[in-house]
Amino acid sequence: MSESKVALITxxxxxxxxxxxxxxxxxxxxxxxxxxxxxxxxxxxxxxxAEGICAEAVVLDVTSRASVDAAAETVxxxxxxxxxxxxxxxxxxxxxxxxxxxxxxxxxxxYETNVLGPFRxxxxxxxxxxxxxxxxxxxxxxxLGSTGLAADPSTVYSKSRGAAYATSKAALNMLTVxxxxxxxxxxxxxxxxxxxxxxxxxxxxGAQMEIPEGAQTSVRLATLPADGPTAGFFHKDDTxxx
Ligand SMILES: NC(=O)c1ccc[n+]([C@@H]2O[C@H](COP(=O)([O-])OP(=O)(O)OC[C@H]3O[C@@H](n4cnc5c(N)ncnc54)[C@H](OP(=O)(O)O)[C@@H]3O)[C@@H](O)[C@H]2O)c1
Numbered sequence: 001m002s003e004s005k006v007a008l009i010t011x012x013x014x015x016x017x018x019x020x021x022x023x024x025x026x027x028x029x030x031x032x033x034x035x036x037x038x039x040x041x042x043x044x045x046x047x048x049x050a051e052g053i054c055a056e057a058v059v060l061d062v063t064s065r066a067s068v069d070a071a072a073e074t075v076x077x078x079x080x081x082x083x084x085x086x087x088x089x090x091x092x093x094x095x096x097x098x099x100x101x102x103x104x105x106x107x108x109x110x111y112e113t114n115v116l117g118p119f120r121x122x123x124x125x126x127x128x129x130x131x132x133x134x135x136x137x138x139x140x141x142x143x144l145g146s147t148g149l150a151a152d153p154s155t156v157y158s159k160s161r162g163a164a165y166a167t168s169k170a171a172l173n174m175l176t177v178x179x180x181x182x183x184x185x186x187x188x189x190x191x192x193x194x195x196x197x198x199x200x201x202x203x204x205x206g207a208q209m210e211i212p213e214g215a216q217t218s219v220r221l222a223t224l225p226a227d228g229p230t231a232g233f234f235h236k237d238d239t240x241x242x
Contacts, residue, residue, distance in 0.1 A: 004028055004030050006079045007024045007032065007084035007085075008032040008058065008075060008085050008125070009021045009032070009033065009034055010088050011036075012035060014044070015211065016195050017034075019215035021033055021044070022215075023212075023216075030054045031048065031053060031056075034089065035057060035059065041057030041059060044057065062116075062118070062121060072127075075128060079128075080131065082131075082132060083129075083132040083135060083136065085121060085136070085138070086140070086222055087122070089117055090113060092165045093165070094165055097163075107164045111168050115175065135186070137176075137188065138193050140192075141172050141173055141194055141233065142165070145169025146241050147242060149241055176191065180231035184230065189229070192234065196209040196236075197209060217234055220236070
């Protein structure tokens with residue numbers, strides 16, 4: 001059994017996930033770099049190790065139950081518990097596409113990663129999270145998944161397109177609440193993070209925020225104190241509307 005906190009971040013080979021692993025690692029945690037491509041995961045872990053961080057790659061394709069179950073077994077065998085799960089892996093396949101033009105296939109692929117991915121991860125890792133004195137689950141949502149903001153015609157969000165992505169994040173929001181409610185009497189907290197519009201491969205070069213700042217919300221929710229919130233939707237310290 002490891003003595004330092006153990007954090008697993010999905011989609012951590014690049015972008016916000018990689019930076020979240022770095023910032024949690026800088027706090028002295030052991031960080032497990034979830035990556036569907038083994039070589040990319042190893043490379044990311046090596047980069048963090050060179051910075052003095054205790055990092056290890058874990059092969060993890062969140063669209064595959066077999067991959068998720070195998071990762072849970074690996075982590076269980078080596079560490080015996082998990083303190084932090086950051087469901088960061090995500091795809092945005094219909095950026096700028098009208099809801100009328102989104103195909104069923106794109107909708108299905110998006111839900112596989114953005115909704116069923118975190119669902120599978122939470123179910124598979126719950127036994128390990130229950131062994132932590134202070135389990136924390138962070139789901140990477142998006143302000144684009146706020147139904148309230150999108151339904152208000154005075155907001156920019158009512159003009160944004162990408163119904164597969166937006167509805168997947170709205171579904172993830174409710175999944176967060178459903179799991180948080182199930183876990184209210186435990187030491188485990190489950191919250192949604194909106195990172196901001198961040199300059200990653202997904203966010204693009206025109207985004208407002210640099211990656212280190214984009215990881216702050218995930219890190220804050222991953223390290224909430226015992227009296228911190230659960231079932232919330234946050235950007236930094238601000239609560240977002242559902
Ligand atoms: N960037 C933004 O402005 C922004 C805003 C709001 C919310 N978010 C959310 O923040 C999270 C991270 O976004 P990002 O901007 O860092 O995106 P990114 O740079 O595109 O990175 C996405 C990560 O997810 C991984 N991934 C995709 N499908 C996967 C799968 N099936 N199994 C495992 N990993 C998978 C990717 O792996 P590969 O390298 O193998 O593709 C990559 O590591 C996402 O959930 C996103 O929706 C981002």
